[in-house]
Amino acid sequence: MTIATVLLLGAFHGLNPAMGWLFAVARGLQERSRDLLLQSLPVIALGHLASVALVALVVGATGSLVTGRVLSIGGGVVLVGFGLWRLLSTRHFRWVGMRLSLWQLACWSFLMSSAHGAGLMLLPVFTSLHAPGHPGHALTGGLAVAALHTLAMFVVAGVIALVVYEVVGLTVLRRAWFNLDRMWAIALVSAGVITLVQA
């Protein structure tokens, strides 16, 4: 059940054009180079992993200091609040610049994922790993979850990027780019509620 959730959330993040596959496609199209697209994807995944792993580490470290119940309530409240802010705010991630090195692209992906609360969405999974008396287990478990999640994200983003680049073309964006921001915000609030219920 937990693993399925982790993979599905990874797929959901991979699906979101804002999380990076679209940037990879754009870089490929700009230079007419599939190689550049293929190089960009792992780098984007790396930035995503860093963002999610950071949340896992913070939860792991906090979990070793407070009880599981406090962790869940605290995390759940943060998550519901962040999700509501994402739902109601019209602000969006700001960035200027297309010509990035691979290292800068990883930073972009880290910032993009963090600003959207990609790692926070996994909070119910991270907090549920906190069995009493095994803080070390929770930490490694959290990082494993982050890695598994990112793998799913990477696979889905990669498939979409290649299909769009090679077959369907970007015109599909006009019809198929659903407003994932709202679903995303709703997912954040739901994750927060689940975390609170678990507590």
Add this chain to the structure above:
Amino acid sequence: MSLWTPDPTFYPSPRDAAGAPAEKLAYVAAFDRSATRPDALAVLDTDATSPTYGEVVGWTDLPNTGDELHHFGWNACSSALCPYAPHPHVERRYLIVPGLRSSRIHIFDTKDRISPELVKVIEAEDLAKRAGYSRPHTVHCGPEGLYLSALGGADGNEGPGGIAILDHTSFEVLGRWEVDRGPQYLAYDFWWHLNHDVLISSEWGTPSMIEDGVVGELLLGRAYGHKLHFWDLRKRRHVQEIDLGDEHQMTLELRPAHDPTHAYGFAGVVTSVADLSASVWLWFREDGRWKADKVISIPAEPADAALLPPVLQPFGAVPPLVTDIDLSVDDQRLYVSCWGTGEIKQYDVSDPAKPVELGSLKIGGIVRQAPHPAQPSLPLRGGPQMVEVSRDGRRVYVTNSLYGAWDDQFYPEGVGAWMAKIDADSFTFDTRFFPHGEAFRGLRPHQVRLQGGDASSDSYCYP
């Protein structure tokens, strides 16, 4: 309010945008030279199947007088699809309409109505306090905000002019854009090569150099702008300037290629003080440096001094006065307005370094005063000035007023008010589309914006 799927007027690539449906409405900035009545946005019916085709079907007065509407733009456009900060579910809905003389910025809602409705006014003091600028001019919708060029400084300072950034949801002025403005002091137009992280800006003059008309001593002293400036769009720093030569006075409109893989564009120069010719320049990158070449030169036409306004009598010739140019979305056609001689020219720019003139239409003009074929007995003053091309490249719209005080100098008997539409394929005037005279209620028409976007409103991040 955001949408569930992208705004249908956003297109990933210029190729997609060229397949956009025809515009049904055109918005035209119209101003009252006497500044006793409010300026207005006039809305024209451009739907050829409509019974009111070619008529003014909407009208919205501004709340104040003396704004001198000039250029304007959309709150959002196809750049919202750009991959690094995408927000495709905002709506292209609001027109950002600066008053070039008053420095007020007006926000109009165009959704589900024909006559736009005023929803916000940003006062000159806000622009001055937050960005240090006055005389706002060109508006472009960037991926992460609105960019607005301004000709003047704040608190009575003549300059430097520059670019202000506005939030594209609240429309608050966020501040000045430049981190390092380098040597640029005079300002006018700007646009960019988004995928190359490059911004280009051009030069006209400071408020005192333009607001009471062109100043002869300054022009002959070659004091108006004659440079292009290139910037790092990401770092907001000036990178390079190109001096076209100080005889080339007033480098105005900038039209970069829409295809984001290309890094070239066209700049129009109003006049050369050496021979009164006008020119169009191509900028391009070579070995990491920007360069510019003159690719079009349009000579002045000799004329009897008795037929000329005082400002031109010493020269005995009519300068073409190229005051606007526009590049089709497919980057294949360039349109050049000769406001002095009363002519609009169409060029094939498929090889941008070697434009080929395909056609020319004469209408208005200082000496010729050529009529519109819809009313062959009516001599027209003013000339083709602001030129706008539909996204599919099939229709071209022109209006006849340049700028209040300058209209009066070059057309002292009154510039009149008219708008025309040209079929781009046959390059002929549409005789069913000729709003003129009282259609504009005594106001002078300037920039045209087409519903859903046009050739100078949108930038694209995908080829």
